[in-house]
Amino acid sequence: MDSDAFAAFYQRSARGLWAYLARVSQDPALADDLMQESFVRFLCAGRPEFSLAEGEVAARRYLFRIATNLLRDYWRRPVSASIEEMPEEAFAAADLTAQADSQALLGPALAELRPRDRQLLWLAHAEGYTHREIAQITGLGSASIRLLLFRARRRIAQILAVQACRPERSQPREEHAQAEPTRNWRSQP
């Protein structure tokens, strides 16, 4: 893949990848870092089949796989960040995210799910991947994807239904989720 082909591929896939990383991690600053790292690792892997036009779907799937592995590595890392180490942009971006999520009611609902469930739901319902493709991206068994996805969908549907019935209560929960964005998903392997 030469630089021009990469630039075109980057423009087509970077926003979707960032959305995946930002919504699943609930940390836009982390999503910025992991997105860049994903593309760098993608280029360093240098797989020649991705230079073909028909390989873009596979390239995109491979990119999501790299991003998923990076997220998993991040979650497994011990927590050591202090508030001084966090960039200011993180706080500004968090406000934007909160605003967007409050419109869609999805942010608070996602915060109540496990990270793996967030990944599965996003890949299935936002990116439109099939069970087999999700299995390739996440490294989970293809047979278990169906059951895990079914349970996660049922869970988030219940949360969304409750939030839709009580919209005035969603705001405090969202603020709580934004104030402690890492508590829920760092506890997961």
Place this chain on the structure above:
Amino acid sequence: MSMGICKRQAEVNDLLARGHWPHACPAELRAHLGSCRNCAELALVTEAFQRSRAAAVFEVRLPAAGAIWWRAQLRRRNAALERVGRPITGAYVFALTVMLLVAGAAVIEQARHGVRWLDWLPEFEVARLHLTGFNAFLSLSSGGALVVLLPVFATVALVGAVVVYLAAERR
């Protein structure tokens, strides 16, 4: 929790994926959602995720593709340099090992015949003054064998290290 699959789920999924939901959806399918929990959940969740994705893609300020390309090239170059340096390190280790073995063998050999490290020093003074006697000094002095053997072994070690390096590099 039973995982009942509705026959119309694929139909709903297809409409959602194409963005035809709910405006281009047949009325009877919309009515079906009122009675089917699976399809209703599918529609609710997919719509929420699609809306969230649509909002999220405009939040990001993308860095230039060229900057990422440059970073990747830099990382690839560093990885290549590291790969090249690996056999050189191997050659160093090999040469050092051979040299230590040779030195050890020489010390053991000397110790077996009694330590006579400095016996040849007076002769060396003589040989330095009379160059014609230098060859005789090498062959006859007690340390002469050591003086000849050590450079030979060092050369063998060096050549061996180069061979190892070239073999590793070719691989």
